[in-house]
Amino acid sequence: MVKSDKERSVLYDSGLTFSEKILSIKNLAESSQGPNKVHAGDFVIASVDFTYAHDVQGPLVIKIFNELKGMKLFDSSKVLINIDHDFPASSERSADLHNIMRQFARQQGCLIQEGSNCHQYILENIAKPGMLIVGADSHTTTLGSLGTFATGMGSSDVASIFLSGKTWLKVPKTIRINVDSILHSGAKAKDVALQALRILGTDGANYMTIEWTGSAVTAMSIDSRTTLTNLALEMGAKNSVIFADEKTDAFLLERHRERGLHITSGKDAEIYKNIYIDADEVVPMVAMPGSPGNAAPLSELNGTVPVDVVLVGTCTNGRLEDLRSVAKVLKGKKVKQGVRMIVTPNSIDVFKKAEREGIISILYESGVVVTSPGCGACAGLSKGLLGKGEVAVFAGPRNFPGRLGSLDSKVYLASPETAAASAIEGRLAQFSEVPR
């Protein structure tokens, strides 16, 4: 990849953070004073490399696009219409909305995908280091695991990007979460993220970038890293990044994609806050009902929590690695009678690979229902919603009241391992409590 002079001057500036570098490169605002470097707090008008909308926001994006007298997308190869939140349609209303999206994609000749969760599909097929991606979904931060700057916005902002390929952004400050040492077998990326949520709360990173660094992050697979960048959103982050490395290169090479532009924060860059997590001390975590910020070690829970429903999936925990670990816990065991366990692979590709590895049949043998890929119950529209008074363990992103159905239900967030162990035990339980 040939770099421009401006790119070179920005990339090798030791005083800039990742976000300052990438937004300097993407900034369209003219400056007469040579290379235009921006810093935290500056506003930029940025050119967007890729944008997308799903079936909750998408129809509204299209409506606004049409009202803006939008005739043509800024670049049809950089726009994805993605049907995942209620696919296959569970209602006539959803079916009608999906058809609005299909018709739009046909007219505009842009990309369209049905079935896979949008973030996972883009991770698997489109994202590359150094891209600026804006999605009409809060969890767009997910894609930072490949070294992109990825952030979510609402329908009006995304409609305006559909039209012009541009948006305004305030250059964020950076919080760095250093995760050093080695994770124990019982603790996973989800537990690390819940530990970070315990420290930062649900707004501790509001408007900011979260960088995840440290030896434990370097050791993680792309699947695990993606759980971290995904959950950064629950801390309020604008975007979250893990600098591209050899693992990123290998992930892209395997999928026949170019290496992209590797960007890292300079050694003298201003880090607003450093947080240190000793991976060695991370234990299985849960977030108590009501908010992802209610995170605490599972061992600190008082008394037993009987569980009615166990859900695994979403853009947080529906990847192959998550399904593998659920199958590992469940193999040869049964979901406790009276408990429902529902697993939703988050993409068609994940589903196919899980099938090939025998994971799907292990899950069925254990009494799990595996649904078609997508967002699952997290979209709040279908695939396992909760009724009044039900208690669920959820390997997913958030547990605000009513997120998974009834306002009167209680949802505990946990890792896929903890979710599977809880399904076997019929109560909130960690992997180590399941008899071998």
Add this chain to the structure above:
Amino acid sequence: MKENSGRCWVFGDDISTDTILPSKWKTASFEPSELGKHAMTGIDEQFPNKAVDGDIIVGGLNFGCGSSREQAPLALVGCGIKVIIAKSIARIFFRNCVNVGIYPIEIDYPEGFFMSSDRLDIDYATGTIKNERTGKTLTFRSIPPFLVSILEVGGLKAFLLSGKRYEDVIR
């Protein structure tokens, strides 16, 4: 921005978009008037019947966290909400507010400063909020001028339809 006066409704911390517009209604319609029938029903079933045009919402920390659904602030528009005052506002929700024409005010107010049904007078030029019941005032920092210029015309759609571009108002 002109001055604004209205009655306020007070809520706590971490009011998510699942509470502002519960999932089962998020795809029901695009129209603010329809969505407004379900606004805040995740916490107060009667809110759509109580709210009137010009009302103000007061939240605690992290108001509007969670999903990016623009239908949530649109539902508040449908209830006549013109201003949201909160200790902090989640970033996507903040953008969405401006884009649909709701003025977002972030301010760290003392406990008990606002009570539901208080009438508030907001002066954007001086950045002050006056509580008519107590006579007390607070000052807030105005949002960046280019966002004011989007709000003044009623939101992002109106702004772009007027032929303006970001380049005209940023820097």
